[in-house]
Amino acid sequence: MVHTITMPDLGQTVSEGKILKWLKKPGDKVSRGEFLLEVETDKVTMEVESYVSGYLRAILIEQGQMGSALSPIAIVTDSSDEPFEHPLESAGSRDSSAEASDSTPSKASSVSQKVPAAPAAHSTSQAAPTTDSRAPEHAFAHLQLTPGQKLAMYRRMLLCRMFEDRIYYLFLEGRLPGTVHQSQGQEASAVGVCSVLEEGDVITSTHRPHSHAIARGLSVESLMAELLAKKTGCCQGKGGSMHVGDLAAGMLPAIAIVGGGIPIAVGLALAFQILNKKNIVACFFGDGAANIGTFHEGINMAAIWNLPVVFVCENNKYGASTSVTKVMKLKHVSERAAAYGIPGETVDGNDVEAVSYAMSRAAQRAREGSGPTLLELETYRFAGHSRSDPGHYRSKQEVAAWRERDPIKVYESVLLKQGHLSAEEIDQIKAEIDRKLDEAIRFAENSPSPLPEDCLNDVFA
Amino acid sequence: MMSSPENKIEISSTPDRKLTMVEALREALREEMRRDETVILLGEDIGIEGGFGGAFTVTLGLAEEFGHRRVIDTPISEAAIAGAAIGAALGGLRPVADVQYGDFLFLTMDQLANHAAKLRYMSGGKLRVPMVMRAPVGATTRGAQHGQSLEAFFLHVPGLKLACPSNPYDGKGLLKTAIRDDNPVVFFEHKLLYGSKGARKEAGGIEVLGFVPEEEYLIPFGQAKLVRPGRDVTLVANLLMVHRSIQAAGILAESGIEAEVIDVRTLAPFDWGTVAESVRKTGKLVLVEEDNLTGGWGAEVAARVGESCFGYLDAPIRRIAAPDTPVPFAPVMERFYVPSTDRIVAVVRELAASYK
Numbered sequence: 001m002v003h004t005i006t007m008p009d010l011g012q013t014v015s016e017g018k019i020l021k022w023l024k025k026p027g028d029k030v031s032r033g034e035f036l037l038e039v040e041t042d043k044v045t046m047e048v049e050s051y052v053s054g055y056l057r058a059i060l061i062e063q064g065q066m067g068s069a070l071s072p073i074a075i076v077t078d079s080s081d082e083p084f085e086h087p088l089e090s091a092g093s094r095d096s097s098a099e100a101s102d103s104t105p106s107k108a109s110s111v112s113q114k115v116p117a118a119p120a121a122h123s124t125s126q127a128a129p130t131t132d133s134r135a136p137e138h139a140f141a142h143l144q145l146t147p148g149q150k151l152a153m154y155r156r157m158l159l160c161r162m163f164e165d166r167i168y169y170l171f172l173e174g175r176l177p178g179t180v181h182q183s184q185g186q187e188a189s190a191v192g193v194c195s196v197l198e199e200g201d202v203i204t205s206t207h208r209p210h211s212h213a214i215a216r217g218l219s220v221e222s223l224m225a226e227l228l229a230k231k232t233g234c235c236q237g238k239g240g241s242m243h244v245g246d247l248a249a250g251m252l253p254a255i256a257i258v259g260g261g262i263p264i265a266v267g268l269a270l271a272f273q274i275l276n277k278k279n280i281v282a283c284f285f286g287d288g289a290a291n292i293g294t295f296h297e298g299i300n301m302a303a304i305w306n307l308p309v310v311f312v313c314e315n316n317k318y319g320a321s322t323s324v325t326k327v328m329k330l331k332h333v334s335e336r337a338a339a340y341g342i343p344g345e346t347v348d349g350n351d352v353e354a355v356s357y358a359m360s361r362a363a364q365r366a367r368e369g370s371g372p373t374l375l376e377l378e379t380y381r382f383a384g385h386s387r388s389d390p391g392h393y394r395s396k397q398e399v400a401a402w403r404e405r406d407p408i409k410v411y412e413s414v415l416l417k418q419g420h421l422s423a424e425e426i427d428q429i430k431a432e433i434d435r436k437l438d439e440a441i442r443f444a445e446n447s448p449s450p451l452p453e454d455c456l457n458d459v460f461a
Numbered sequence: 462m463m464s465s466p467e468n469k470i471e472i473s474s475t476p477d478r479k480l481t482m483v484e485a486l487r488e489a490l491r492e493e494m495r496r497d498e499t500v501i502l503l504g505e506d507i508g509i510e511g512g513f514g515g516a517f518t519v520t521l522g523l524a525e526e527f528g529h530r531r532v533i534d535t536p537i538s539e540a541a542i543a544g545a546a547i548g549a550a551l552g553g554l555r556p557v558a559d560v561q562y563g564d565f566l567f568l569t570m571d572q573l574a575n576h577a578a579k580l581r582y583m584s585g586g587k588l589r590v591p592m593v594m595r596a597p598v599g600a601t602t603r604g605a606q607h608g609q610s611l612e613a614f615f616l617h618v619p620g621l622k623l624a625c626p627s628n629p630y631d632g633k634g635l636l637k638t639a640i641r642d643d644n645p646v647v648f649f650e651h652k653l654l655y656g657s658k659g660a661r662k663e664a665g666g667i668e669v670l671g672f673v674p675e676e677e678y679l680i681p682f683g684q685a686k687l688v689r690p691g692r693d694v695t696l697v698a699n700l701l702m703v704h705r706s707i708q709a710a711g712i713l714a715e716s717g718i719e720a721e722v723i724d725v726r727t728l729a730p731f732d733w734g735t736v737a738e739s740v741r742k743t744g745k746l747v748l749v750e751e752d753n754l755t756g757g758w759g760a761e762v763a764a765r766v767g768e769s770c771f772g773y774l775d776a777p778i779r780r781i782a783a784p785d786t787p788v789p790f791a792p793v794m795e796r797f798y799v800p801s802t803d804r805i806v807a808v809v810r811e812l813a814a815s816y817k
Contacts, residue, residue, distance in 0.1 A: 202552075236585030243583040252551065253584045257575050263541040264576060267548020267556075274501060274530060275553055294571075297541035304536070458586035459619050461643035 002084045003052045005036065005074040006418075007067040016068045017041040024056045030076055037073075055080045060088060145353060147420045153195050153352050154415055155429055157187040157408050160211040162433050163220060164383075166441065167210065167227060171387055175445070177229050180241045181208040185350075185382040188407035189314050190215035192355025192377075193282050196363050200279040202250055202268055204261040207242045208381075209254035212284055216251045218244070224440040230447035237450040238458060258319075259285060259292035262311070266298045269307035269372075280308040280366040282359070288319025290333045299374065303340040306371035310362040313376045314349060320385045321393040334376035342372050349377025350407040379407070479670040481656025485629035486519045489636035490557065492677065494527050497555060500640055501531045503542055504559040504595075508532035516561035517597055517655050543569035543594060547577045547645070550592040555640055562607045563596035563649065566614075577645040578620030589643040593636070599651040599701055599751060600799050601663055605787035608795075610752040612699070615647050616728050616761065622682060623728040625649040627703035629656075629671035631726055634680030642682070651700040665792075667704065683730035687739070691719035694809050695739040697762060698749040699725045702800060706749050709805035718813050728758055736762065737770055744775035745812055751799055754782040776816035779808055 007017060020038040024030055032053045039046050058075040061067045077084055145153075164184050170176040183190065186208075194203065194215035205212040213223055218234060226233025226244050233239070234246045235253055245253035252268070255261035265283035272279045289295055290313060302309050313333045317324055330336065337344025343365070347358040355377055362373035380402035384391040391399070415421035480488065494500045506512050507520040508529055514521025524532035535542050539560055546558040560566055566573070573594065580588045600608035615621050622644050626632040632650070639646040653666045688703065689710050696706040703724045710720040721739050725731065740746050746766055748759030763778040781800045789795055 233585070235583055235587075238585045239583045245584070247551065247584070247588060253580065253588070255576065257571055260544075260571055260576055263544020263572060264548040264551070266541060267545035267550070268552045269548070270533075270545055271549045271552025271554045274549075275499075294540050294544065297536070297538035298544065300536060301538060301541045301545060305533075458582050458584075460622075461581060461589045461591075 001054075001078045002082065003054065003076045003078075004072045005050065005052075005076055007061075007071050007073050008039065008046070008048055016066050018066050019061055019063055019073070022059055022063055023047075026056055026058055027080070028056050029080075030054055030056050050076065052076055054078045055082075057082075057084060058086050058088075145356060147418075149195065150353070150415060150418075150420055153191050153356065154408075154411055154421065155433075156191045156195075156215055157352060157411065158429060159220070159433050159436070160187040160190060160214045161408055162430070162437060163214055163223070164210055166437050168383075168387075170228075170441070176227055178240055179386045179388065180210075180227070181386050182383040183208050183211040183381060185402065185406065186314055186316060186379045187211050187215075188352035188355055188411070189312070189349040189377040189379050190284075192349075192352045193284070193310075193312050193359045193375075195352075195356045196360045197250065197282060198279070200250070200277065201282065202247065202252060202265075202279070203282045203284060204252045204265040204268070205245065205254035205284050206258070206261065206286060206289075207254065207256040208286070209242070209244050209251075212254070213244050213251055216249065218246055218249050218251060220436060220440040221443045222246070224437075225444040225447050228444040228447075229449065230444055231450045231454075232444070232447040236454075236458075238455075259289040259294040259298075261285065262289065262294045262298035263301070265309055265311075266302045266307060269302060269309035269366075270305065272308050273305070278367055280310065280363055282310050282312055282363075284312045284314060286319065287313060287315040287317065287324040287328070287333060288322075289313070290336065291327055295336075299336075299340050299342070299372065302372040303342045306369060308366040308369070309372045310359065310366055311372055311374045312359075313374065314379055315376050316379050316381045318381075318385070318394070321389070321391075323393070332376055334374055337374035340372075340374075342374060344374040344376070346376040346378060349379035350402075350405045350410065352407060352411050380405075382406075478673055478675060480629045480633075480673040482626075482629045482632050482650065482669060482671075483517060483519055483655045483657050485633040485671065485673050486636055486650065487514075487521065487523070488673070489633040489640070490520065490523060491526065493555075493637055493640045494523070494531065497640075498531075499553060500555045500557065501533060501549065502527075502557050502559075503533050503535055503546055503549075505535055505537055505542075505561055507559065508534050515559060517650075517652065518657050519559075519595070519650075519655075539565050539568035540572055543572035544576065546592045546594065547572060547580070547590055550590045550645075551580070551588060555591050555593075557593040557595060557640060559595035561597070562603075563598035563611050564606050564609050566594070566596050566611055566647070569594065570614075573615070573621065573645065573647065574618045578618045581644070582620060590645045591641075591643045593639045593642075593646045593648050595648045595650060597652045597655075598649050599653055600783075600788045600795050601652045601665065602790065602792055602795055604790035608788040610649075610700070610750070610783070612649055612728055612750075613752050613756055613758045613761075616758050620645070621729060622646040623649065624682065624726065625651075625699040625728060626726060627651075627654065627698075627700055627724050628669050629673050631680055631686070631724070633673055634678050635682070635726065637677075638679045638682060641679070649700065653701050654704075667701075669704070680726070682727045683732050685726055685732035685735040686724045687721065687735065688724050689720070689722040691721035691743065693719045693721075693743055693813060694745040694747060695721045695723065695736070695743045696747050696749055696805065696809070697723045697725060697736055697739075697759075699728065699758075700751065702749040702751055705800065705802045706805055708802045709809065712802070712806050713809055716810075718809060720809060731762070733765065733769070736766065740766055740770045741773045744773055745816065746774070746778045747781060747805070747809060747812065748778070749781045749800055749805055750783075752782055753785050754780060755785050757782050776812050779812060781805055781808055 017039040054076040061073045190211035222234040242256035243253045245251040265281045269281045332346045334344035334346045507515045508524030546556040549556045598610045624635045698706040759780040
C-alpha cells in the first residue's frame with residue numbers, strides 16, 4: 001500500500017512551514033512513531049513523526065523548502081519495492097498504481113505532530129503580558145495527539161452539542177422542568193480540558209455544566225435523568241441542571257454560585273497534595289467569576305502552596321448580559337495570573353487541540369508539583385445566558401462571526417482535511433449519537449420520579 | 462457542680478486534672494491529630510513560629526508537633542479558608558478551620574451555607590463534608606465587629622451542625638466528636654471562657670477550670686446537660702450564659718425559687734427531649750442567650766416548646782437576650798447589653814411572682 005505523508009496541520013493561525021531537515025532518506029525503513037523530519041514555522045519548531053510503518057520512497061519537498069499545511073511531502077510504501085507513482089516525475093505516465101497519487105489525504109497517510117517548544121503552536125494570543133511568569137517551555141516536550149484521540153475529541157464534542165440540542169427541544173416541549181444554561185459553542189473548551197485528565201482527577205463546574213459533565217465522561221443516561229428530575233439521575237433528582245456531577249466519576253456536583261467553586265477546587269487540590277496523590281483538579285469558571293473575591297482568594301492560596309490545580313476560565317465574553325469589556329479593564333483574564341506569580345495563558349477556546357495542548361502543559365505543571373496555571377479559553381455561547389434569554393445584547397454579526405468559528409465545524413473540517421474522518425463517517429457518528437440520546441431520553445422518561453418525601457433525606461451523613 | 466464569684470468558676474468537684482478551655486480544646490486537637498493523620502488545621506496565625514497559636518492560643522505548639530504540612534497558616538482569606546476546608550473534606554481529609562473572630566464567619570457565609578451545608582444534599586446523598594469551622598464569639602469590649610454571637614444565623618441553615626460548649630470538659634469532648642463527624646460543624650467558643658493566659662488573657666474573662674480526665678471520652682451531639690436541677694422554672698442557656706444562669710439559680714435559691722438549668726451544648730442537633738421534660742416538670746421556661754433578641758435561637762426553642770408543651774406551661778415563655786442593636790464598645794454599655802446574672806434573677810422573680 002502507498003501512503004502519502006503530508007505536511008502537518010500547523011494550527012489555525014499558521015498556514016505553511018519550512019522543512020528544516022529530513023531525518024530519513026529514500027529507501028530507509030520507517031517505523032510508526034519514528035521521526036521523519038523537522039519543520040519550522042514562524043511560531044515553533046517541531047519534529048514530525050511517521051504515523052505509518054514502511055519504506056520512505058520519495059521526498060516531495062526538499063530540505064530548506066516551504067510547504068503548505070496538509071500538502072504531500074513524501075511517499076511511504078509498505079514494502080520496499082512496491083510500485084508507486086511519483087507525483088513530481090510521472091505526470092502523464094500513469095500506471096496501475098495511479099490511485100496512490102490521490103492528493104486527498106487518507107487516514108492511513110496521516111502524520112501526527114510533536115511540539116517540543118509548545119505554547120505558541122495553537123495559542124491565539126500567547127504574547128499576553130504574563131510571559132515572564134510562564135513555566136519553562138521545554139517542560140512540555142511530550143505533547144502529541146494521536147488520530148484516535150482526535151477522533152475521540154470530535155465525537156465527544158458532538159455528543160455535548162447534540163445533548164444540549166436535545167435538552168433545548170425537551171425544554172420547549174415542556175418535558176424538562178426548571179431552567180437550563182446551555183453551552184453550545186463552548187464544547188472545545190470542555191472537551192479539550194477533560195481530554196488530558198486521568199482517573200482520579202476532578203473537575204469543578206458552574207451553572208453551565210452539561211458539556212463539562214459529558215466531557216468528563218459522566219453517563220448521558222444519568223445526566224438526562226437528573227435534568228428530567230428522576231430518581232435515577234446522577235444526583236437522584238436533588239441537583240438538577242445546575243448541579244449535575246458525580247465525584248466518583250471525577251466531577252464534583254456543579255457549583256452554581258459564581259466563583260463559589262474556586263476555593264473548593266483549591267481544597268480538593270490541597271487534599272491531593274497532603275495525601276500524596278498524583279491527581280489534579282481542573283476548576284472551570286466563566287469570565288464573570290474573575291471579578292468575585294473568591295477568584296482572588298482561591299488562586300492566591302493555590303499559588304502560595306503550589307497546589308495541583310488548573311484554573312480554567314471559559315471567557316465566553318458575557319456574564320449573563322454584561323460584556324466582559326464593561327466589567328474588566330484588562331484585555332485578558334489570564335493577565336491576572338501575574339498578580340499571583342503563576343503562569344497565565346490565553347488560548348483559542350474554540351480550537352479543541354489548542355485547548356488540549358495548553359491544558360496538557362498546565363496539567364503537567366500541576367502534577368509535577370509546580371503549582372497552578374490560569375488558562376483563559378476564549379469562546380462563545382451560541383445560546384442565551386439561560387433559556388429565557390434571547391440575547392438581544394449581542395449583535396447578529398457578532399453571533400454570526402462566532403458561529404463561523406463553531407468549534408465542531410472547524411474541527412470537523414480539519415479532520416476531513418487530515419483524512420481522519422470522512423463525510424460518511426460523520427453521518428454514522430451522528431446517527432450513533434442520536435440513538436444514544438434517544439436511549440437516554442427513553443431511560444430518563446421511564447425512570448421513577450423521587451417520592452415527594454424523599455426531599456427530607458440526605459441532609460446529614 | 463458548684464458556683465462561685467463570676468471571675469472563677471469550678472465545674473468539677475474532682476480536683477485531679479483541671480484544664481482551661483484553651484487547654485482542653487488544644488488537647489482535643491492534639492489527640493485527634495495523633496489518632497488520625499487526615500486531620501489538618503487551617504487558619505490565620507495558627508502555626509507561625511514565634512507567633513501565638515491562633516487569636517486565642519488554642520493551636521499553640523501544634524505546628525511544632527505536627528509540622529506545617531498539617532498546621533497550615535493561611536492568608537487573610539476567610540472565604541477561601543472555608544472553601545479550602547470544604548474541598549479538603551471532599552478530598553478525604555478532616556480539616557479543622559478557624560476564623561479569628563466569629564464575626565468573620567460572614568465572610569465565609571456563601572461557602573458554609575451554600576456549599577458545605579448543601580453539597581451532600583445536592584449530590585443525592587453521595588458526598589460527605591467532614592469539616593469543622595471554629596469561631597470565637599461573645600462581647601468582650603471589642604465593639605460591633607469583634608463581639609457578636611452568631612449561632613442563629615447558622616441554626617437556620619439545614620445541613621450544618623452547631624456546637625457551643627460552656628466548659629473545658631464539654632469543649633474537649635464536643636470538639637473530638639465534631640472532628641469525627643462526617644458533616645460540617647460550626648464550633649462556637651466563647652472568648653470569656655477560654656481562660657487564655659499571659660498576653661492573650663481576656664479582660665473580664667472568667668477562669669473556667671474544669672476536670673478533664675486523662676482517658677479518652679467523646680460527648681455525643683444532641684445531648685443537652687442538666688447542670689442544676691430545680692422544680693420551679695427551666696433556664697435554657699449556652700456558652701457564657703450557662704454560667705450566668707447557674708449563678709442566677711444560686712441567688713434565686715436563697716429566696717426559695719429552685720431553677721433548673723440546662724446547657725444546650727449543641728444547637729443543631731437540638732435536644733428537644735431534655736428541654737421538654739424539664740418544662741413539663743417546671744411549667745415555666747426562660748431562654749438565656751447572648752445573641753440579639755429577634756430571630757435568636759431562643760425564639761426557635763420558644764416556638765417549638767409552645768407547640769409541643771402548651772398544656773404544661775403555666776406562664777409565658779420568656780427570652781433573655783441582647784437588645785436589637787450592634788454590640789456597643791463602652792464597658793458600661795456592654796454590661797447593659799449582654800444579659801447579666803441580675804437580669805436573669807429579675808426575670809425569673811417576676812415570672813414566679815406573676816404565675817404561681
